[in-house]
Amino acid sequence: MLILECPCCGVMADETELAPGGEAHLTRVGPEGSDADFESYLFDRKNPKGVHFERWRHAAGCGKWFHAARSTVTLEVFGTYPAQVTEPPKALLATIAKKVPGWEGWQ
Amino acid sequence: MSEAVSALEGATFEGFCTLRDAGPVGMVTIRGDLGAKGFAKAVKDATGCGLPHPRGIVTAGGRRLAWMSPDELLLICEHGEAPALAAGLAEALKGQHALALDVSDARAMLRLEGAGCREVIAKLSPANLAPGAFGPGEMRRTRLAQVAGAFYMPDETSFEIFVFRSVARYAFDLIANAARPGSEVGLFAPAP
Numbered sequence: 001m002l003i004l005e006c007p008c009c010g011v012m013a014d015e016t017e018l019a020p021g022g023e024a025h026l027t028r029v030g031p032e033g034s035d036a037d038f039e040s041y042l043f044d045r046k047n048p049k050g051v052h053f054e055r056w057r058h059a060a061g062c063g064k065w066f067h068a069a070r071s072t073v074t075l076e077v078f079g080t081y082p083a084q085v086t087e088p089p090k091a092l093l094a095t096i097a098k099k100v101p102g103w104e105g106w107q
Numbered sequence: 108m109s110e111a112v113s114a115l116e117g118a119t120f121e122g123f124c125t126l127r128d129a130g131p132v133g134m135v136t137i138r139g140d141l142g143a144k145g146f147a148k149a150v151k152d153a154t155g156c157g158l159p160h161p162r163g164i165v166t167a168g169g170r171r172l173a174w175m176s177p178d179e180l181l182l183i184c185e186h187g188e189a190p191a192l193a194a195g196l197a198e199a200l201k202g203q204h205a206l207a208l209d210v211s212d213a214r215a216m217l218r219l220e221g222a223g224c225r226e227v228i229a230k231l232s233p234a235n236l237a238p239g240a241f242g243p244g245e246m247r248r249t250r251l252a253q254v255a256g257a258f259y260m261p262d263e264t265s266f267e268i269f270v271f272r273s274v275a276r277y278a279f280d281l282i283a284n285a286a287r288p289g290s291e292v293g294l295f296a297p298a299p
Contacts, residue, residue: 010161017249060248060250
Protein backbone atom coordinates (compact mmCIF):
# COMPACT_ATOMS: atom_id res chain seq x y z
CA MET A 1 0.00 0.00 0.00
CA LEU A 2 1.32 3.38 -1.03
CA ILE A 3 1.26 6.00 1.73
CA LEU A 4 2.18 9.60 0.90
CA GLU A 5 2.42 12.53 3.26
CA CYS A 6 0.28 15.34 1.90
CA PRO A 7 2.41 18.52 2.14
CA CYS A 8 -0.74 20.66 2.25
CA CYS A 9 -2.41 19.17 5.32
CA GLY A 10 0.31 16.92 6.75
CA VAL A 11 -1.84 13.77 6.73
CA MET A 12 -0.16 10.45 6.00
CA ALA A 13 -2.59 9.66 3.21
CA ASP A 14 -3.29 6.17 2.13
CA GLU A 15 -3.39 5.45 -1.61
CA THR A 16 -7.18 5.05 -1.48
CA GLU A 17 -7.54 8.68 -0.31
CA LEU A 18 -5.53 9.94 -3.27
CA ALA A 19 -6.15 10.42 -6.97
CA PRO A 20 -3.19 9.94 -9.32
CA GLY A 21 -2.28 12.73 -11.71
CA GLY A 22 0.41 11.11 -13.83
CA GLU A 23 3.93 12.27 -14.51
CA ALA A 24 5.02 15.57 -12.99
CA HIS A 25 6.93 18.53 -14.41
CA LEU A 26 5.64 18.30 -17.96
CA THR A 27 6.13 21.39 -20.06
CA ARG A 28 2.91 22.35 -21.71
CA VAL A 29 3.03 22.80 -25.45
CA GLY A 30 0.22 24.94 -26.80
CA PRO A 31 -0.97 26.03 -30.25
CA GLU A 32 2.33 27.79 -30.88
CA GLY A 33 4.30 24.51 -30.75
CA SER A 34 5.00 22.13 -33.60
CA ASP A 35 2.80 19.07 -34.13
CA ALA A 36 5.61 16.78 -33.01
CA ASP A 37 6.15 18.73 -29.78
CA PHE A 38 2.44 18.79 -29.09
CA GLU A 39 2.13 15.07 -29.64
CA SER A 40 5.10 14.50 -27.36
CA TYR A 41 3.53 16.68 -24.66
CA LEU A 42 0.28 14.77 -24.89
CA PHE A 43 1.53 11.22 -25.16
CA ASP A 44 5.25 10.73 -24.49
CA ARG A 45 5.92 9.73 -20.91
CA LYS A 46 9.18 8.64 -19.31
CA ASN A 47 7.73 5.49 -17.74
CA PRO A 48 11.01 4.86 -15.92
CA LYS A 49 12.06 1.77 -14.07
CA GLY A 50 13.15 3.45 -10.85
CA VAL A 51 12.80 7.02 -9.67
CA HIS A 52 9.61 8.67 -10.84
CA PHE A 53 8.16 12.12 -10.15
CA GLU A 54 4.40 12.16 -10.00
CA ARG A 55 1.44 14.40 -9.35
CA TRP A 56 -1.16 13.31 -6.84
CA ARG A 57 -4.31 14.87 -5.46
CA HIS A 58 -5.46 14.39 -1.89
CA ALA A 59 -8.94 13.79 -3.27
CA ALA A 60 -10.74 12.49 -0.19
CA GLY A 61 -8.85 14.83 2.12
CA CYS A 62 -7.89 18.47 1.69
CA GLY A 63 -8.42 18.27 -2.07
CA LYS A 64 -5.07 19.78 -2.99
CA TRP A 65 -2.57 18.71 -5.62
CA PHE A 66 1.01 17.91 -4.69
CA HIS A 67 4.10 16.21 -6.06
CA ALA A 68 5.67 12.94 -4.97
CA ALA A 69 8.94 11.20 -5.82
CA ARG A 70 8.95 7.45 -5.52
CA SER A 71 10.54 4.36 -6.99
CA THR A 72 8.46 2.35 -9.42
CA VAL A 73 10.54 -0.73 -8.59
CA THR A 74 10.61 -0.82 -4.80
CA LEU A 75 7.66 1.55 -4.20
CA GLU A 76 9.92 3.47 -1.81
CA VAL A 77 8.68 7.02 -1.37
CA PHE A 78 11.54 9.53 -1.43
CA GLY A 79 9.42 12.50 -0.52
CA THR A 80 6.52 14.77 -1.32
CA TYR A 81 6.58 18.49 -2.05
CA PRO A 82 4.14 21.27 -2.96
CA ALA A 83 2.57 21.58 -6.39
CA GLN A 84 3.65 25.20 -6.88
CA VAL A 85 7.10 24.42 -8.26
CA THR A 86 8.41 23.67 -11.74
CA GLU A 87 11.19 21.37 -10.61
CA PRO A 88 11.87 19.09 -7.63
CA PRO A 89 13.54 20.66 -4.57
CA LYS A 90 17.34 20.36 -4.50
CA ALA A 91 17.40 18.67 -1.10
CA LEU A 92 15.12 15.93 -2.35
CA LEU A 93 17.25 15.40 -5.48
CA ALA A 94 20.33 15.09 -3.27
CA THR A 95 18.58 12.51 -1.09
CA ILE A 96 17.55 10.46 -4.10
CA ALA A 97 21.03 10.65 -5.66
CA LYS A 98 22.46 9.30 -2.41
CA LYS A 99 19.93 6.47 -2.16
CA VAL A 100 19.95 5.43 -5.81
CA PRO A 101 23.49 4.98 -7.14
CA GLY A 102 23.77 5.60 -10.86
CA TRP A 103 20.53 7.56 -11.06
CA GLU A 104 20.52 9.74 -14.15
CA GLY A 105 18.69 12.72 -12.65
CA TRP A 106 15.14 13.89 -12.99
CA GLN A 107 15.39 15.35 -16.50
CA MET B 108 -40.92 29.03 4.71
CA SER B 109 -40.56 25.26 4.49
CA GLU B 110 -39.46 23.38 7.55
CA ALA B 111 -35.90 22.05 7.47
CA VAL B 112 -35.52 18.32 8.01
CA SER B 113 -32.31 16.33 8.21
CA ALA B 114 -31.51 13.69 5.61
CA LEU B 115 -32.52 10.70 7.72
CA GLU B 116 -35.07 12.42 9.96
CA GLY B 117 -33.55 11.30 13.23
CA ALA B 118 -32.80 7.67 12.39
CA THR B 119 -31.01 5.73 15.13
CA PHE B 120 -29.20 2.43 15.42
CA GLU B 121 -28.20 0.60 18.59
CA GLY B 122 -25.17 -1.60 18.22
CA PHE B 123 -22.07 -1.79 20.40
CA CYS B 124 -22.12 1.93 19.72
CA THR B 125 -25.12 4.17 19.20
CA LEU B 126 -25.50 5.86 15.84
CA ARG B 127 -27.98 8.62 15.21
CA ASP B 128 -28.78 11.22 12.64
CA ALA B 129 -27.81 14.46 14.36
CA GLY B 130 -30.75 16.41 12.95
CA PRO B 131 -30.47 19.73 11.12
CA VAL B 132 -27.06 21.31 11.73
CA GLY B 133 -25.90 24.67 10.49
CA MET B 134 -22.74 24.69 8.39
CA VAL B 135 -21.00 27.61 6.77
CA THR B 136 -18.10 27.14 4.40
CA ILE B 137 -15.49 29.88 4.54
CA ARG B 138 -12.87 30.06 1.83
CA GLY B 139 -10.08 32.53 1.55
CA ASP B 140 -6.44 33.16 2.31
CA LEU B 141 -6.32 32.10 5.97
CA GLY B 142 -3.08 33.96 6.51
CA ALA B 143 -4.26 37.23 4.97
CA LYS B 144 -4.14 40.38 7.07
CA GLY B 145 -7.40 40.84 8.94
CA PHE B 146 -8.80 37.41 8.01
CA ALA B 147 -8.47 35.85 11.45
CA LYS B 148 -9.94 38.90 13.14
CA ALA B 149 -12.88 39.08 10.72
CA VAL B 150 -13.69 35.41 11.35
CA LYS B 151 -13.29 35.82 15.11
CA ASP B 152 -15.55 38.87 15.19
CA ALA B 153 -18.24 37.22 13.08
CA THR B 154 -18.22 33.74 14.66
CA GLY B 155 -16.54 34.02 18.06
CA CYS B 156 -14.06 31.31 17.09
CA GLY B 157 -10.35 31.82 16.60
CA LEU B 158 -8.64 30.24 13.60
CA PRO B 159 -7.91 26.53 14.08
CA HIS B 160 -4.49 25.08 13.38
CA PRO B 161 -4.12 22.89 10.29
CA ARG B 162 -6.42 19.86 10.76
CA GLY B 163 -7.70 21.36 14.00
CA ILE B 164 -11.15 22.21 15.24
CA VAL B 165 -11.91 24.85 17.85
CA THR B 166 -15.02 25.22 19.97
CA ALA B 167 -16.35 28.51 21.28
CA GLY B 168 -19.81 29.46 22.47
CA GLY B 169 -21.59 26.41 21.07
CA ARG B 170 -20.00 26.81 17.64
CA ARG B 171 -17.14 24.92 16.13
CA LEU B 172 -14.72 26.07 13.49
CA ALA B 173 -12.80 23.38 11.61
CA TRP B 174 -9.78 23.56 9.31
CA MET B 175 -10.72 21.78 6.09
CA SER B 176 -7.85 22.63 3.72
CA PRO B 177 -5.19 25.35 3.45
CA ASP B 178 -7.81 27.79 2.16
CA GLU B 179 -11.03 26.47 3.66
CA LEU B 180 -12.78 26.48 7.03
CA LEU B 181 -16.08 24.98 8.09
CA LEU B 182 -18.21 26.64 10.73
CA ILE B 183 -20.61 24.31 12.53
CA CYS B 184 -23.47 26.04 14.32
CA GLU B 185 -27.19 25.95 15.06
CA HIS B 186 -29.21 25.35 11.90
CA GLY B 187 -31.23 28.54 12.32
CA GLU B 188 -28.28 30.89 12.76
CA ALA B 189 -26.33 29.73 9.68
CA PRO B 190 -27.81 32.15 7.11
CA ALA B 191 -27.19 35.14 9.39
CA LEU B 192 -23.66 33.97 10.20
CA ALA B 193 -22.87 33.47 6.51
CA ALA B 194 -24.14 36.97 5.76
CA GLY B 195 -22.17 38.39 8.70
CA LEU B 196 -19.01 36.64 7.54
CA ALA B 197 -19.46 37.87 3.97
CA GLU B 198 -19.79 41.40 5.36
CA ALA B 199 -16.77 41.02 7.66
CA LEU B 200 -14.63 39.61 4.85
CA LYS B 201 -15.54 42.35 2.40
CA GLY B 202 -12.52 43.55 0.46
CA GLN B 203 -10.75 40.21 0.79
CA HIS B 204 -10.63 37.45 -1.81
CA ALA B 205 -12.89 35.28 0.33
CA LEU B 206 -16.25 33.58 0.35
CA ALA B 207 -18.72 32.49 3.03
CA LEU B 208 -21.68 30.32 2.12
CA ASP B 209 -24.42 28.57 4.07
CA VAL B 210 -24.07 24.89 3.10
CA SER B 211 -26.21 23.44 5.92
CA ASP B 212 -28.51 21.58 3.56
CA ALA B 213 -25.72 20.11 1.46
CA ARG B 214 -24.47 17.78 4.15
CA ALA B 215 -25.70 15.45 6.83
CA MET B 216 -24.22 14.98 10.27
CA LEU B 217 -24.25 11.64 12.08
CA ARG B 218 -23.33 11.12 15.71
CA LEU B 219 -21.69 7.95 16.92
CA GLU B 220 -21.38 7.32 20.66
CA GLY B 221 -19.89 4.51 22.66
CA ALA B 222 -16.63 3.23 24.09
CA GLY B 223 -15.76 1.36 20.89
CA CYS B 224 -16.44 4.27 18.52
CA ARG B 225 -12.83 4.50 17.31
CA GLU B 226 -13.08 0.93 16.15
CA VAL B 227 -16.26 1.47 14.17
CA ILE B 228 -14.74 4.31 12.17
CA ALA B 229 -11.42 2.49 11.78
CA LYS B 230 -13.25 -0.30 9.98
CA LEU B 231 -14.35 2.14 7.30
CA SER B 232 -11.59 4.70 6.90
CA PRO B 233 -7.87 4.52 6.10
CA ALA B 234 -7.16 7.18 8.75
CA ASN B 235 -5.03 6.18 11.71
CA LEU B 236 -7.46 6.30 14.62
CA ALA B 237 -5.21 4.91 17.34
CA PRO B 238 -5.36 6.93 20.57
CA GLY B 239 -2.40 9.30 20.33
CA ALA B 240 -2.58 9.51 16.54
CA PHE B 241 -6.06 11.01 16.45
CA GLY B 242 -8.21 12.51 19.14
CA PRO B 243 -10.46 15.36 20.21
CA GLY B 244 -9.54 18.71 18.71
CA GLU B 245 -8.76 17.30 15.30
CA MET B 246 -10.83 17.28 12.12
CA ARG B 247 -10.05 14.52 9.64
CA ARG B 248 -11.28 14.60 6.08
CA THR B 249 -11.03 11.18 4.59
CA ARG B 250 -12.97 8.38 3.01
CA LEU B 251 -15.67 6.19 4.57
CA ALA B 252 -15.72 3.08 2.40
CA GLN B 253 -16.75 4.51 -0.98
CA VAL B 254 -17.68 8.08 -0.10
CA ALA B 255 -15.82 11.15 1.10
CA GLY B 256 -16.49 12.05 4.71
CA ALA B 257 -15.07 14.03 7.60
CA PHE B 258 -15.19 13.51 11.31
CA TYR B 259 -13.97 14.81 14.63
CA MET B 260 -14.23 13.60 18.18
CA PRO B 261 -16.13 15.94 20.55
CA ASP B 262 -14.80 13.68 23.33
CA GLU B 263 -13.05 10.34 23.76
CA THR B 264 -16.19 8.26 23.29
CA SER B 265 -17.98 9.91 20.41
CA PHE B 266 -17.60 10.97 16.80
CA GLU B 267 -19.49 13.49 14.73
CA ILE B 268 -19.38 12.53 11.09
CA PHE B 269 -20.12 14.66 8.04
CA VAL B 270 -21.07 13.29 4.66
CA PHE B 271 -22.82 14.73 1.66
CA ARG B 272 -26.56 14.63 2.11
CA SER B 273 -27.09 12.50 -0.97
CA VAL B 274 -25.04 9.67 0.57
CA ALA B 275 -26.40 10.01 4.11
CA ARG B 276 -28.34 6.74 3.93
CA TYR B 277 -25.33 4.87 2.54
CA ALA B 278 -23.08 6.26 5.27
CA PHE B 279 -25.62 5.51 8.00
CA ASP B 280 -26.08 1.89 6.89
CA LEU B 281 -22.34 1.49 6.54
CA ILE B 282 -21.57 2.74 10.04
CA ALA B 283 -24.52 0.85 11.52
CA ASN B 284 -23.18 -2.35 9.97
CA ALA B 285 -19.72 -1.67 11.37
CA ALA B 286 -21.25 -1.13 14.82
CA ARG B 287 -23.31 -4.35 14.76
CA PRO B 288 -23.36 -6.11 18.14
CA GLY B 289 -20.81 -8.90 18.24
CA SER B 290 -18.52 -7.29 15.65
CA GLU B 291 -16.21 -5.65 18.19
CA VAL B 292 -12.55 -6.02 17.29
CA GLY B 293 -10.97 -4.80 20.51
CA LEU B 294 -8.05 -3.22 18.69
CA PHE B 295 -7.84 0.04 20.61
CA ALA B 296 -9.55 -1.02 23.82
CA PRO B 297 -10.43 -4.39 25.25
CA ALA B 298 -13.83 -5.55 24.02
CA PRO B 299 -16.47 -5.09 26.71
